Amino acid sequence: MDESPPVRIRLTMPTRAVLDLLMSTAADDPPWGYRICEEAGLGPGTVYPILERLEEARWIEGTWETEVPADRPRRRTYQITDLGSCSYQAALAKTKRPAARLRWGLRPGEAR
Template sequence: MTTPTRPVRLTTPVRLVLDALLAAQAEDPPWGYRICAETDLGPSTVYPILERLEQAGWITGQWEADTPHARPARRLYTISDTGRQMYAEALARSSKRRGAQLRPAWLRSAGSPGED
């Protein structure tokens, strides 16, 4: 497992890619073009995301072993245990921040109104 070179920003495209990887069956890991089709994102968006996630240790990629002669080998991607954990923690933090932002400002302050 590689160590993260920088934190992963959870942009909408990154979340779509991670969700596609989480939805994939272990016995049928997706490849880049399939992820593009499932997320409606272009290859110029998906492939850099896959590279960053792999460098950060959130996913692993490996070339398929049995390649038909009619096409080149595909790089198959799976989300790592670290990736699952980091994504879950990031979603929890994001959800918590969004919840705080949705409350009125007076509820976000340190004290409750009327307390002296």
């Protein structure tokens, strides 16, 4: 088992957009990089580094398609892991605490 220290993930708005998308996709229809770019409204120069960091932190798992389609390149699909799901939900819960909300200039009960 890997005993390296966990990688810290900064939950920027683009990172949250990628994680939200991965949390909402069905396990039998995992998104690939370009689809994530399209659905999150982010460019590949933003999305692919986020995917690399999340995969390094073991929050997501990427796998290559097993078959090579004749009409397009093989896709690498991504799914959120149990660690990623739990870690992201815990991080989101922390941002709902009053102290965290005040840090971002939000008053209790005020939506972002």
